[in-house]
Amino acid sequence: MASRRLLRRLAALAAALALALPLAACDAGTAHQGSIALLLPDAKTARYETFDRPVFEARVAELGDYRVTYANADGDAAKQQQQAESALAAGTDVLVLDPVDSRAAATIVSQANAQGVPVIAYDRMVEGGRLAYYVSFDNEKVGTLQAQALVAGMDAAGRGDAGILMINGSPTDSNAAQFRAGAERILEDSGLRVLAQYDTPDWSPDKAQDWAEGQITRFGDEIAGVYAANDGIAGGAISALKAADVTPWPIVTGQDAELAAIQRIVTGDQYMTVYKALTQQAERAADVAVALVRGEEIAAPMQVDGIPxxxxxxxxxxxxxxxxxxxxxxxxTVDDICTAAYESACRAAGLLPPAG
Incomplete structure (x- = not known):
């Protein structure tokens, strides 16, 4: 469920669009100012449907009468290829692409380039083709922050030389490699022992859980921490740890600040997550996409591999x-987090005032 502030914003936008419908109906010949295709990679990561898509669509609607066509690839690179080809055949003016497979998506970019359609790499870099813009986060820093928190948490628990599992992201996601690189730089000097590590296909929580179950059987209470690359993977690992009743409870990282993860942090099941301002990211991508449709010059604060x-x-x-x-x-909001099942933990964590 999206935050209440975001839901109020989207509801207001929907109301405004509803009021505009009679005017559009009176002039059936009015065309959109342009079209934008938003291609997202999967539905297993909660953020895409909860934040990225609705925020992007809302921002585009605020900027003018632009048609947004949306497709989710469900973790299938071949499906995303077909979705991109359909969008290009339909005459989209701009592609906003979060690739399932960063290398395979170079074909999409090349096809768009051949048709003169600019491509914005959204959240993940595409490894090939000519990109018009790249909108993301400092991904190595994400891994650095995760590992720093893991080390600090284990030091505080008096287990600074214990063993950890590393459950990384998808091997086809260029960001996952950057997260891992940032984390490994910290872990190399930490004194912690990496017992085993795994690259999670498709960022699948189920696959992460299955792998973690095998490692718990293998290492048992040697596991004092779990580097989990995102919150979905953390959730899978935590399910495995609970099923095995691992004690003492390990330190577990995450990323994306999913609601379920924040609630796990409140209860102590997950130690940390990484919050990324997804609203800013989606709105920036929308601003750039509309500017490209309009043929405007875009000022970029930096370049990455020569890409604005x-x-x-x-x-x-x-x-x-x-x-x-x-x-x-x-x-x-606090109300989002502190539902009845989490009320006691929220009070203990200081999110709610003490009872009575």
């Missing part, structure tokens, strides 16, 4: 940071 880019800063979140990060930004 915006890289936003990730922020670590432990139980002590929830109020001044995700709640302060309106990403989640």
């Amino acid at each position: 880019a915006t890289l936003l800063d990730p922020v670590p979140v432990t139980v002590h940071d929830i109020l001044n990060t995700v709640v302060a930004d309106g990403f989640w």
Whole structure:
């Protein structure tokens, strides 16, 4: 469920669009100012349907009468290829592409280039073709923040020389390699022992859980921490740890500040996540896409491999940071987090006042 602030914003937009419908109906010949295709990679990662898509569509609608066609590839690179080809055949003016497979998606970019259609790489870089813009986060920093929190949490628990599992992201995601690189730089000097590591196909929580179950059988209570590359993977690992009743409870990282992850942090099942301002990311991509449709020059704060880019800063979140990060930004509200099942934990964590 999206944050209430975002839901109110989207509801207001829907109302405005509803009021505009009679005017559009009176002039059936009025054409859109242009079309934009938004291609997202999967539905297993909650953020895409909860934040990225609705925020992007809302921002485009605020900027003018542009048609947004949307497709989710469900983790299938071949399906995403077909979706891109359909969008290009339909005459889209701009592609906003978050690739399932960063290398395979170079074909999509090349096809768009051949038709003069600019491509924005969204969240993940595409390894080939000519990109018009890149919007993402500092991905190596994400891994650095995760590993720093993991080390700090294990030091605080008095297990600074213990063993950890590394459950990385998808091997076809260029970001996953950057997360891992940032984390490994910290872990190499930490004194922690990496017992085993795994690249999770399709970022699948189920596959992460299955792998973690095997490692728990193998290593048992040697596992004092789990580097989990995102919150979905963290959820899978935590399910495996709970099923095996692992004690003492390991330190577990994450990323994306999913609601379920924030609630796990409140209860102590997950130690941290990384909050990324997805609203800013989606709105920046929408702004750039509309500017490209209009043929406007785009000012970029930096370049990445010669590509104009915006890289936003990730922020670590432990139980002590929830109020001044995700709640302060309106990403989640206290009411979103502190449902009846979490009320007691929320009071203990200081998100709600003491009872009575």
